[in-house]
Amino acid sequence: MKIFRLMQVMTLFLSVAWLSSCIENEPLNAECDIVSASLPEGLLVRPAEIVDRKDVHSVTFIVKNFVDVTALAPEFEITPGATIDPASGTVRDFSEEQEYTVTSEDGQWSKTYTVIAKHDDPIALKYSFENVRVVDANSQGGKCDEFLELSPTDPTIINMIWASGNQGFGLTNGKKGPETYPTYQADNGVVGRCAGLVTRSTGTFGSMVGMPLAAGNLFIGKFDMTNAVNKPLEATQFGTSFYYVPIGLRGYYRYTPGEKFMELVNRKLVEVPGRTDECDIYAVFYERTADMEYLDGNNVLSDDNPNIIAVARLDEEQRKGAADWTHFDVEFKYRPDKSLDPEKLENGVYALAVVMTSSIEGAKFSGAIGSALFVDELEVVCL
């Protein structure tokens, strides 16, 4: 037996040595990202927002009102070994958007980022979901809808882009079109078209990563694709600067829960007999702090979140469904011992998140496939 083991050890050693000897020199980096972007301290309302998607590569600086955007020298951190043109720290006129090209260390890949520096444009308060643009959702030719709000004063300017998890779903969805996504523009709204949110199966690929379903969701904030698999609750980053005092959230919705409520247990869906899916529509008014620029799936409705000032939310009955278009009007409930500071309000320190989902537990990948929520003529009522 000893000889046997000796031989095994020897051959193991030889084969590992053989395999290791075949390892070639490390290839140069192929990535060309802007990893972070900054302006001198005190100029920004909030940290720069970097969007790195299939079709959009952009950096947006929201600068304070006193800042002159005609001469700014943003600094960029890029993928190790990559180069950026013009160089980081170059003074440029940002009264128009500027382009920067990042080229990878291996020289084979490059991306052109659009860099914008602007003063904050307070968000619109009424949402009719009439405006969408169709965007790439993956490299296979898949496309999904992205809802836009146009500036009430100048309809050629985009005031706000709604976020959703569509880009995450896109990974699993091949070359299919917008209406196969969890979030899409649906026909037959109360007026014109409306927002359609449907809980869908993510198929084989979703199962591979232990995320077998995706609830339709639409929210003010951004979807952090990088964390979509990793930390899905943190991938939905809710909120943007808000300059008003909200008192109510109203609009129209209709909701039909899917047939079987499924719960995620050990990366697989298990039916929960007797449970019916619910939708959710809510708005959260909160104070932005350095450690909580956005709210996320972990803390957006937490009772003990110290940043939250007020919440407006469908009540339990309303969340169960409404077969036909139904009007809702819910109040912002201000939390006790919270007061508003007018100066903070003016400086965009407060923020608002509006969130809609077709499955209340969708963030945990539980819900009923087929649950469908439609929302239209949504409005945040302010003082």
Add this chain to the structure above:
Amino acid sequence: MNMKRYIIGVLAVAFSFVGAKAQVDRSLAVIKSMLLGFEYEVYAGTNIGGASPLPLPAEIREINSYSPELNLQIGATVTKWVDVQKKWGLSLGVRLETKGMETKAAVKNYGMAIIQDGATVSGRWTGMVQTRYHSQQLVFPLTAVFKAHKRLKVHAGPYVAFAFSNDFDGYVYDGYLREGDPTGPKISFEGDSRANYDFGNNLRHFQWGMQGGVTWTAYRHLLVNANLAWGCNDIFESSFKTVTFNLYPIYLNVGFGYLF
């Protein structure tokens, strides 16, 4: 320990069979065959190797762990010497064997595409890949034999193999995917997040390759064998495009034999 017991068990069975045969060593049939220039051997051994892309792409940065698994092999060979000096001969064999491996490799910017249910996920993976391959096969080698020394035989030739049980699965973890190409969205997999895969159904049942090795006659009946079997076709069916490179089974086997 279980494994060890298992090996001992298998070897015991193999050798008791040999032993029983040995007692009727002088049986007429064998003597007759020997007279006609046939030689019979039975052997048992273990396979060490893996299914590997060739050459190893530069994107594979490190093989962090490699476990050959315990791949047992039992077989029999009949050799016909073609010349009077018994220098040259031809062997036909049959063996039952397991080819397996488990690896953990670190890769950088590794191109991959997974096609399932008509949809595709493609991109570049940087991070860890865990793979388990396990195949049970019936193999028929046909080799030319040259007796280089009175105790040493060198043999080489082709083999065909039929895999009747196949597994190929694993997962990727601790890294990130760039969807599409290196400029695509970045999706991190950290902590417990991972993507499982199982391509067992896409493994090929019929394989062929070349093998070559030496047999040392340690004692009159006891042989020590070392053999390299090099697969010439991809372990996957040619219609399977998910693993974008070919994986060739390359196994070294060592063991003992009994010469009648």
